[in-house]
Amino acid sequence: MLREKRADPDELLACLEKENCGKLTVFLGAAAGVGKTYAMLEAAKERLAEGVDVVVGLVETHGRADTEGMLEGMPMVPTRKMEYKGRTFAEMDLDALLARRPQLALVDELAHTNIPGSRHLKRYQDVEELLTAGINVYTSLNIQHLETLNDIVAQITEVSVRETVPDRFLEIASQIQLIDIPPEELIQRLKEGKVYVPGQAAAALKKFFRPGNINALRELALRYTAQRVDRQLESYMRVHGIAGPWPTGEKVMVCVSASPFSAQLIRYAKRMATRLQAEWLAVHVDSPRRLAGSEAERDFKAKNLHLAEQLGAETIGLSGEDIAEEIAELAKKRNVSQIIIGKPEHTRLWDLMHGSLVDQVIRRSQGISIHVIPGHQEQTGLGTTWYRAKDSSRRDKAEALSPAPFLISAAAMALLTLILHPFTAALGLVNVAMLYLLPILITAARWGMRPAIFSAVLGLITFDFLFVPPVLTFTVDDVRYLITFVIFLLVGIITGSLSTRLKKQVTYSRQRETRVSALYALSRDIAAVDKLNEVLESIARNVADSLDGQVVLLLPNEKGKLELQQSSAQDNFLTESELAVATWVFERGQKAGRGTETLGAAEGLYLPMATEQGTQGVLGIRFKTGEGQFEPERLRLLEGFVGLAAMSINRIKLTEQARQAQTLAESERLRSALFNSLSHDLRTPLASIIGAVTGLLEETQAVFSPEARRDLLKTILFGAERMNRFVNNLLDMARLESGLLKLNKDWCDIQDIVGVAIGRLGEQLASRPLSIRIQPDLPMLEADFMLIEQVLVNLLDNALKYSEPESKISISAQVRVNRMETTVSNLGQGIPQADLAKVFDKFYRLNSPLQVSGTGLGLAICKEIIELHGGKIWASNTPAGGVEITFYLPVNPIPDKVLGREEGDSAGN
Amino acid sequence: MILLETKGARILIVDDETQIRRLLKVALAGHGYEVEEVAAGQEGLNRAALFRPDLVILDLGLPDVGGIEVVRRLREWSKVPVIILSVKEQEEDKVSALDAGADDYVTKPFGMGELLARIRAALRHAAGPGEEPVLEFDDLVVDMAHRHVNVGGTDVRLTPTEYDLVKTFALNAGKVLTHKYLLRTIWGPAYENDTHYLRVYIGQLRRKLESDPSRPRHIITEPGVGYRLL
Helix, strand or coil: CCCCCCCCHHHHHHHHHCCCCCCEEEEEECCCCCCHHHHHHHHHHHHHHCCCCEEEEECCCCCCHHHHHHHCCCCECCCEEEEECCEEEEECCHHHHHHHCCCEEEECCCCCECCCCCCCCEHHHHHHHHHHCCCEEEEEEEHHHEHHHHHHHHHHHCCCCCCCECHHHHHCCCEEEEECCCHHHHHHHHHCCCCCCCCHHHHHHHHCCCHHHHHHHHHHHHHHHHHHHHHHHHHHHHHCCCCCCCCCCCEEEEECCCCCCHHHHHHHHHHHHHHHCCEEEEEEEECHHHCCCCHHHHHHHHHHHHHHHHCCCEEEEEECCCHHHHHHHHHHHCCCCEEEEEECCCCHHHHHHHCCHHHHHHHCCCCCEEEEEECCCCCCCCCCCCHHHHHHHHHHHHHHCCHHHHHHHHHHHHHHHHHHHHHHHHHCHHHHHHHHHHHHHHHHHHHCHHHHHHHHHHHHHHHHHHHCCCCCCCCCCCCCHHHHHHHHHHHHHHHHHHHHHHHHHHHHHHHHHHHHHHHHHHHHHHHCCCCHHHHHHHHHHHHHHHHCEEEEEEEECCCCCEEEEEECCCCCCCCHHHHHHHHHHHHHCCCEECCCCCCCCCCCEEEEEEECCEEEEEEEEEECCCCCCCCHHHHHHHHHHHHHHHHHHHHHHHHHHHHHHHHHHHHHHHHHHHHHHHHHHHHHHHHHHHHHHHHHHCCCCCCCCHHHHHHHHHHHHHHHHHHHHHHHHHHHHHHHHHCCCCCCCEEECHHHHHHHHHHHHCHHHHCCCEEEEECCCCCCEEECHHHHHHHHHHHHHHHHHCCCCCCCEEEEEEEECCEEEEEEECCCCCCCHHHCCHHHCCCCCCCCCCCCCCCCCHHHHHHHHHHHCCCEEEEEECCCCCEEEEEEEECCCCCCCCCCCCCCCCECC | CCCCCCCCCEEEEECCCHHHHHHHHHHHHHCCCEEEEECCHHHHHHHHHHHCCCEEEEECCCCCCCHHHHHHHHHCCCCCCEEEEECHHHHHHHHHHHHHCCCEEEECCCCHHHHHHHHHHHHHHHCCCCCCCEEEECCEEEECCCCEEEECCEECCECHHHHHHHHHHHHCCCCCEEHHHHHHHHCCHHHCCCHHHHHHHHHHHHHHHCCCCCCCCCEEEECCCEEEEC
16 A cells, blocks of 8 residues: 655654754644633743744734734734635735744644645645744644544534644644633633624524533543643653553554545544554455445545544555455454444344444454444535545446436337237236346346336336236236236346446456556566666656656756656646746655645646655656546556656665765775875885985995995885886776776787796796796787786786795696687695685785785786786686686687798798 | 997987986996987987987987977988887887887886997997898807808708898897888788788797797897897
8 A cells, every 4th residue: 555655743753853843832722712822922922022033924813902912013924815716815924934934933723724725725734834944833723623533522512623633733742732711711701702703703602612512622622631741751751761551552453444434433543542552553445345336435445544544543455355354364463452443324134134244343353342433424524625526426427327228228128018019918928027027137237227227117117007907007906916026126126236336346447457557567667777767768658658647757956956857748837836836745745736735726736756765756747638637546546656656766766876885985995905005015115215325325434335235226226116016007007997098909929928928027037947838839819919918927926926936837828719728827825715806806915924015906907908808817726736827818710811821931942 | 249339429318307317317428428418309309410429319208399200300311320218108109219210219217237238239230230141149140141040050941031030130130120110121011010920920930940939039029019139
């Protein structure tokens, strides 16, 4: 199940503890008129006096004189006047407030619903944005507006409140101040006209402000505050390691169905979970028997699960034949201690036929407490708008009421009657009745329930009127014919309902299949690709094709600013204002734009591509077709796409980061190795040179014997030669690595190269027994003579350095298939098996008992050169003791025009 | 080997680096040469005309007129031997300078002994092979009057091309002969780039003339440049 990213209370709390997030103080009251706004202003004045930068974002005085008095002298951000349906409303100017950036903002009436056209649907969303921007907020709220208490309040007061604030929002409040006055006083204030403007007061008083109501609301408010204090105390004890009885591992599970009644269950579960301080899950079981039929039902299911998620539940979707079994199984698996289930409004007969789900769950509960909540239809969606559901159910109806099936079945019936009527006597009434079942069956099978019943009734009437004696009347002589009539109707109903269900199943599975295959297509397209722009391209294409719209993908650039990366069409709909919507979506990680509650006036719908690592970017879509563009099915598919896109973008980013980190670590390692090497390999010879030279220069009298002088001069020479080798190696390496080196390939004779390399090492090698085995008549190599010579020099140099003086060095060269293998070996100490590959790493040096000076670059250079030639180099320990390094080079056939041309053609005789 | 009297020969040093000029001046003067030094190519050409050196030591990396160009202009009127000073990164320039007429090269950093040997060889070569029909290089004897080649007293049978190669080497003994020069001289201008001919014949020659072809003593390879006979 795709989880929509939402503000996690814990995260927000954590965020609040940091300094960059604003702190929220809620002035909570039981009802209007208790003086929340007044208390809030009082507190604000104190802050103002303390020198805090306080600004009034919006305060509703309801014309109360003393409240208005309090407002005097307070800095304000002017409200924004907004036109809606011909009336002007004053709304809080969120952008002005954000731009003003006060330390503390006052925002009255947290539960307020904004005028359409505002950025957010609800004021608490505005407040959330202020908090995120680091502005502290004072706000006021009546307890009846709290989401989870909504049902209870409605039960107590019989007044349903549409404007609700989610509980999680109050959970992020750093302070809750309870404003409480006795009910008598409140009623007194109401009568004095201090609460509402006169005129409305009487009606409100009668309906809402009864002492009983007010006391009940007070209790709720007090209890809520007390619970919170409790929790704060507990977390304090926890943080400070104070032992105490901790809540047991309670877990609450609520069974959600596709009925609007489930919302009530969910809120009940949330309250219970909060009370028990338990985790809670909301589960929905899809069963093939009870496939969510209409769009409306499916939408309700999604909406319910969404609500549960918003209230902090873990939502789980299951599917199985036996719903009770699935529920019990899950409960057992997740160690659930309390199950909440609704009491369905079924008749006893229905229960007898289908078995009661509640009974089945109870039977399987095994030690789990089951709470059965009686359901009653809610008056309205309680603050949630259901236009989508209504739209789609209307569409379902329109489909069913299409006249064609009725006309066709009527025509079929008429035709049948015409054919049958002359043969009544011959066929007998029983057979006629049987034949009349035929059109009913066909109609039912083809068009479902309604046309089937229509057809059954029509058949019944026709049969009765034309065939059952007395003919041409509706009266029936023989009562036994009533059985026939009942059969007609039953056949129509049963067949019809069967086929309707079947059809729904087919449609549903077809939709599912479309969704799954669309998602599959996308995932297959992007699974193997690791280039970001290719992935983006296929996301845009797939989404645009599947949902018939225009798609834009926006990703943040290096500065974190959102930029268009991919568009499914040549020209895109991203204007300045659309980009602003997308940016908002990116920053907040919530969807917005057309069809949502936020910034609904936008042209496109924007969804954040969110993963655990944060929002990766934004996908915007503008649907082409006007009708049914926000069908839940399509939105679900869109959300599926977005989830997939987010994951793959994240995957690529992570891969890229890992690669960069690796490269960085590698270059870091190299750099430090280079520094070590530079400081050691340049300084050591320099030290000996400078030492020897100064010694010679400062010699005023003949201190040194001729031999000593010669020794000093030799020291200088060795030091200089060593530095020369080092600089050469560094330069070679740099040239090889820069990629600037061009191979100067020409035909070479390996024997020639070996000879030059040996000559180059001169004295060093002259003291060693040297075995050279070069296979006669080796073909010419196509290689860079000087580089291969360099390789041989390095290998020989290495072989010399890592072996005892006067031990044997061997060189051999032979052709194997179409490769020429050259090996240089010594009789030195073997290399540990694990290090055999490492010897070709830069700055790698073997630990050797022999005092070896070198750069650690020689073999690395060899490897680079050999690989540039398309060959390979490796090291191995020889069985005879010693190390051999072998490289091969590819052998190409040479243009063989000259070989042996003059054989036997000798000169001089 | 006949030691020719080279003392007192006049050497012109063209190098832009003061350190090198100073070193060369001290070392060469110490060895009895008369030394003049200049720091730039054009100045070097002017000075060569006035000073009339017996040998020029020329750095390839000059700031004004490049070393190759200096060789080319010098060769327009003079046959004075030229020794190139180069660094490892200037392989191609070095070959171009040799092809343009320079006689030899020394790679920086170089040992003084090596440079002196090259100077001596170049001066000797400039003095000409003389009219001697028989040239000796240790155990290798080339008798041009009879087209005979013999190693350690034994006659060696050579193909005509092999003999031409040996003769070319012998006439230019001690001097670097570039691949291009050898190919052009032996096979003709159309074969200038067919290095593999040369490789094959050098291989054959070494097998016939050298006691250990892997450690040649006579036909020395100058990597990336050419060959020389010692």
